[in-house]
Amino acid sequence: MSQDIYVVIEHLQGQVLDISYTMLAAARELAQSINGKIVAALLGHNAKNLAKDFADDQVLYLDHAALEEFTSDAYQKALAELIGKDQPRAVLFGNTSIGADVASALSIRLGLPLVSSCRNFTTDGKFVSQICGGKIMAEGELPSPTALVTMVPGGYQPDQGRNAASPSITESAVPALDSLRVSLSKYIEPETGDVDISKEQLLIAVGRGIQMKDNIELAENLAQAIGGVVCASRPVIDQGWLATSRLVGKSGKQVKPKIYFAMGISGAPEHVESIMQSDTIIAVNTDPKAPIFDIAKYGIQMDIFELIEVLTEHLKAVKV
């Protein structure tokens, strides 16, 4: 049992994902409050070179052909062994397609407590989790003996977790990884679609508030009038009303336009994390308490259908 904070580094196709740096920044805060050190756990195959800019005290590297790309089964086996042996004070995972797939299994397998959706740690070492679409925060003491924690973005900037010089790397033993039940067949690269919303300067974004497929046309008309492109949050894409290439959010694109005009989008954390680099966010929503108003620069409390056509006409008049 140690006071070490382990961070399970997430990477795909040879790229370390931003959430890894966010976690390293969180670990820095936690390590200070509980007087521990930060250990980056890197699982991969011929991937030692990925550990070059971690703001940590030590890198543990686990090399195995079955760890080359992420699969839940191989990661669980390797991590169960590592965590069981080292018994750190906490292990940080992303609340992501990688971390969330393994942290729960480890909690049951090792009989260790699990905290999910942690956004930040307080200066006295408590976890603060974000639930109910960002409307509620839940705080508590870091559970013992080893707390497994899945982290959401938002509490720390990835850059806080980067450091030009990573410390030395220690290779750690990997258990036998046989009879695996999950295997990667191939990656399918994202459809490029007709536009790349991550490069557009003016985005008209629609959310659940657009209500039905036929209303997408209203957003298209507005986009045309101002010279922008329509994109959407998850519910709209799941309904099949717009192509996947237009998805902004956790499984979609990160965007950084000059103007992000959000209509009928409440501002769930999974969406907000992908639009924070926009220069100016303008939000239209009927709910005055919608979280989107906390991050938007300008807000309009109004039914989008009262505004959208009137605004389109005004814009057309200016453009002529």
Add this chain to the structure above:
Amino acid sequence: MNIVVLVKLVPDLVEELTIDASGAALDLTFARWIINEFDDHALEQGILIKEKSGGTVTVLAPDLEGADDVLFTAAAKGVDRLIKIKGEFSAMNNHALSRVFASAIQGLQADLILTGVQAHNDLDGSAGPLLAECLQMPYVGYVSGVSTNDGKVAVRKEYPGGLLAEMEVTLPAVLGIQAAEQPPRYVAVSKVRQTMKTATIEEQDASDPDPCGGPTIGRMFQPEATAHAEMITGSPEEVSRKLVDLFKELGVL
């Protein structure tokens, strides 16, 4: 193939959320319980697999207000068997819930278990991967496509930026569904009413819930925004005029 879908009911976020007198939990006295939206996708995916490859779909739901509606709606969509687990679920954490579900599933000879990848009130991991480990089955989450093939399933798993991974998983397995291959189907209220007359909900008592593994919450609170948008007010006409001025100011017109 025996497909089992687990449904979690969650408080509707459209309603005002308040913290109870303890200061450490949501006040659920007047909560409206609805199906977790990802579980609705899991249900749709289960029905799609059955329609394509045959088999049966069984749905399990905890006994919370609204569970009967959820189960009868599932039956109207094409589910074969409805099971309601009786117990006190409103404050149950996911470790306890998944142990209860695991025990209820033992007798169902499930080949494939589907559930939503997450729920908005998860504080101790999501139900799917916890359940998978209780049953010692493999788990893959963030799934948006499933095809079955001779003792295995091929799944599409979502990663950031629109990247997908195709993975092969041996059965029996648990999958956390992010999105079904089609939007959850609509079923008319009249059809649900009709189903209520013919379908039966089986009831099972929950095994002793064991919450061990979930954290203790000391305090819950509503986040205080560090900033708030500058509100643009007026009639739609006035707001439009102000927006046009703003767009000019920002250099896009």
